[in-house]
Amino acid sequence: MSSHSSGPVGVFTFRLNAVSNLSSPISYALGRLVGNVRTFPAHQDIVRQGDRPSQCCVVLRGWVSRNKVLEGGVRQITALHIPSTIPDLQSLMLPQMDHNITTVTSVEAGFIPHSALRHLMTEFPSLALAFWKETLIDGAIAREWEVNLGSRPAAQRIAHLFCEMATRLEHVGQADRIENALSFPWPLTQGQLGEATGLSAIHINRTLQELRARGLIEFTRQQVQITDLDRLTHFAGFNPDYLLSEKPGQSASLIDAYERAVASI
Amino acid sequence: MSSHSSGPVGVFTFRLNAVSNLSSPISYALGRLVGNVRTFPAHQDIVRQGDRPSQCCVVLRGWVSRNKVLEGGVRQITALHIPSTIPDLQSLMLPQMDHNITTVTSVEAGFIPHSALRHLMTEFPSLALAFWKETLIDGAIAREWEVNLGSRPAAQRIAHLFCEMATRLEHVGQADRIENALSFPWPLTQGQLGEATGLSAIHINRTLQELRARGLIEFTRQQVQITDLDRLTHFAGFNPDYLLSEKPGQSASLIDAYERAVASI
DNA sequence: CGTCATGTTGAGCGTCATCAACAGGAGTGG
């Protein structure tokens, strides 16, 4: 537990320890680098396609989306990010952003200068491994979204997204489970859900009604309730393996060993 | 230039230098680790979903696809890989594969044991940065595929894939350019093209005819010819920036500096 | 025998339009 665990940065350092298996000194140092914390309103770009950031953004509260906008104005959401992640970490290695980072809800975000991150990476080489692993998991999620967009009909596509977000939210303690039922906040409008699934807002509306009629999900404003997770999982063809290809803590040994090996040179 | 540059491993070490900006000693060492080179027939899995590989696969000749198969038997191709890449590099960090690696053509592939890669990464910490960067570029390509699958109509979707592959192939010298025309090998059947774009094989067939009728592309068996790259680029809404978010050689300074910084500890 | 080609049919989904519900903000009067 770092001294930051109680503030807004706490969720960040907590995740670094639990999910990314970073050792406490590294996550503590990272947490201390987060500065310039401020609040963004909903539906606002934090980073834009074509930008060349000199700092990275840490999401501390709220949801953000990765998205690209086509010439015609159509927007495709390619990923959803929940708190404690660094959505534009790639700008450290790829200077020009290929997509936008946009707030979904009101968002509290902090910033870490690239220079500080680079310095910390030379001090703790295993940090690069942790970042690489984060990127690999993002990649696995992106692949599953490709399958969703390319191969599943509308109802299953929406259901699959709900399954994925339910799993990810529960994993960071932001979903309430009672037996086989799961409820969690859902800040996306039907229009945004359409942008994420490649469907029109109208068709989203009708398909949601179908899912409700089947008794698979319920909506109370800003909140989704999955009545029977097993049924929804089966309906959507959801397999959670891709979200965390290993049990938490398992890769700690690799990262620790790497740290010791480099330090001993 | 390593001593391997003339053999099949040459394309691998060449790309490590040119694209990944690895220094010659590292790429030379990596090239030496490639062993057990053998040839796979077309349409065969090299690595399967659920596998826990203990080695990584280096594609030396031919094309492979990343793909996932749904319960109903529908296959979604999420990425295409051309020679000189390591498609299952992620198995170093995420032990369980979330997707299949399948040959498209006949493929020559070599293998590097995880243990050797891990050892080399402790010897050259900047190798992790290079691998991370590769993963980030893969991620940028995956995002563009998500946009393709979710937001573009059939004709533009296919045209966009042709633009992407033309650019990537030309980048490694496997496309012939004459003025504004570009021709390159195209080993995918119409069925596989459908699996990559989320369209039925029949609709692929008809849309290809439409593209031919518009004079945008021509087909000779196993070969695609883009008659006017600018026109096709405009038609598809293709912007090549995401493929290499920087000019080759630009990130060499970061990786070199990282190598020196860690070595000087 | 796999791949490409071509016709027919219909389901799935997009587009356009309208309407209700709701949340702010400005102004008004109490």
Added chain:
DNA sequence: CCACTCCTGTTGATGACGCTCAACATGACG
């Protein structure tokens, strides 16, 4: 200061219509 209205923008809901694309044919070509 608070309550009430009016206005406006956003979201969700619903109907009518048309187009894109999938499903199931059946041949033709290597």
